Amino acid sequence: MSIYHMPWRLVQNRTRGNGGRELDKFRNVEPPTDDDAGSEAWIGSVTRIAGATKDNPVGCAEVVLPDGRRMYLFEAIGLAPEEILGQAHMNRHGKNLGVLVKYLDAQFQYVLQVHPTRVFAKELWDSDFGKEESWYVIGVRDDVPEPPYFILGFKEGVTREVFQEAVMRGDSVETLERLCHKIPVTVGDAAFICGGTPHALGRGCFVIEVQEPSDITVVPVPSQTDDETYNQRMFGAFVYDGCLYEEALKRYMIPKKEIRSGVWGVENWIVGPTQTSYFSFSQADVRGHMPVRDTGYPQIAIVLKGTGKFFYEGGNMALRQADEIFLPFNIPAAAIEGNVSVVFCHPEGAK
Numbered sequence: 406m407s408i409y410h411m412p413w414r415l416v417q418n419r420t421r422g423n424g425g426r427e428l429d430k431f432r433n434v435e436p437p438t439d440d441d442a443g444s445e446a447w448i449g450s451v452t453r454i455a456g457a458t459k460d461n462p463v464g465c466a467e468v469v470l471p472d473g474r475r476m477y478l479f480e481a482i483g484l485a486p487e488e489i490l491g492q493a494h495m496n497r498h499g500k501n502l503g504v505l506v507k508y509l510d511a512q513f514q515y516v517l518q519v520h521p522t523r524v525f526a527k528e529l530w531d532s533d534f535g536k537e538e539s540w541y542v543i544g545v546r547d548d549v550p551e552p553p554y555f556i557l558g559f560k561e562g563v564t565r566e567v568f569q570e571a572v573m574r575g576d577s578v579e580t581l582e583r584l585c586h587k588i589p590v591t592v593g594d595a596a597f598i599c600g601g602t603p604h605a606l607g608r609g610c611f612v613i614e615v616q617e618p619s620d621i622t623v624v625p626v627p628s629q630t631d632d633e634t635y636n637q638r639m640f641g642a643f644v645y646d647g648c649l650y651e652e653a654l655k656r657y658m659i660p661k662k663e664i665r666s667g668v669w670g671v672e673n674w675i676v677g678p679t680q681t682s683y684f685s686f687s688q689a690d691v692r693g694h695m696p697v698r699d700t701g702y703p704q705i706a707i708v709l710k711g712t713g714k715f716f717y718e719g720g721n722m723a724l725r726q727a728d729e730i731f732l733p734f735n736i737p738a739a740a741i742e743g744n745v746s747v748v749f750c751h752p753e754g755a756k
Contacts, residue, residue: 413731509610536620553610
């Protein structure tokens with residue numbers, strides 16, 4: 406069996422930001438520590454962090470191939486891209502995976518920010534991707550001063566004029582955040598954040614983030630110039646469609662939706678086609694032997710908990726909590742067996 410038709414084990418990383426204790430706990434790293442090694446991990450990424458260079462591709466994940474070779478995932482894909490990604494994927498995304506998966510561990514609240522829609526990103530940044538994204542809470546800190554939360558979306562009545570004037574006055578971050586909804590969350594909650602939505606990950610949240618593969622972020626700060634492009638990026642990236650709190654819950658928070666079930670367990674959408682066509686991800690809770698869905702595209706898998714095995718034609722791979730796996734698009738006889746929960750992340754186009 407060719408290595409291009411087997412699962413590949415990804416190398417765990419930590420990237421930017423301060424924190425990381427809950428990420429260490431999840432990965433069974435002792436002692437779990439909040440430090441400057443990074444509160445984020447970019448999983449199966451071929452996307453560079455903003456400012457990274459060709460010679461220093463920060464954000465890009467490494468992989469250990471079944472034959473023992475270790476290299477960047479984008480290098481491994483370059484060995485046989487059509488065989489690894491499939492022709493349908495290549496026609497749509499080329500060698501880009503079309504999706505970016507991360508862990509975010511918020512020791513402190515993230516700054517209020519926004520990401521552009523795909524159309525706006527093309528117009529203002531000449532990027533083929535905007536940054537629709539989603540959060541799935543897989544852990545919370547028990548030593549934070551208030552219950553973990555998401556800040557999501559403008560409140561009713563917040564117009565561009567209201568928001569822009571507040572930013573240009575130099576209003577405090579707390580004042581700007583009060584223009585948005587604050588939604589308490591717990592483990593298992595999920596949110597979809599469309600382009601243009603103001604948001605901030607609240608202190609104490611440990612989440613899987615699945616998003617478009619870009620790193621374009623706008624943070625509202627007063628402009629020091631009259632540069633029209635700067636101001637348009639700053640305030641034009643937001644979508645001013647505020648709503649009441651009850652509507653915000655319906656708009657942003659996502660209930661799980663069953664895809665399939667059987668004697669082996671159940672698989673649910675976390676984010677599916679109801680929310681976006683740009684990416685999707687599901688969670689399979691396996692209590693037996695589950696055939697892996699053939700989406701026609703590559704996938705990124707994360708083991709949330711439990712132990713098991715990933716079977717494929719001619720072999721198997723042991724699974725345990727926090728394993729990160731890249732799945733080429735065509736793995737014959739792919740199945741998971743055990744008592745294990747696995748998240749599968751898919752690019753745009755996956756069936």
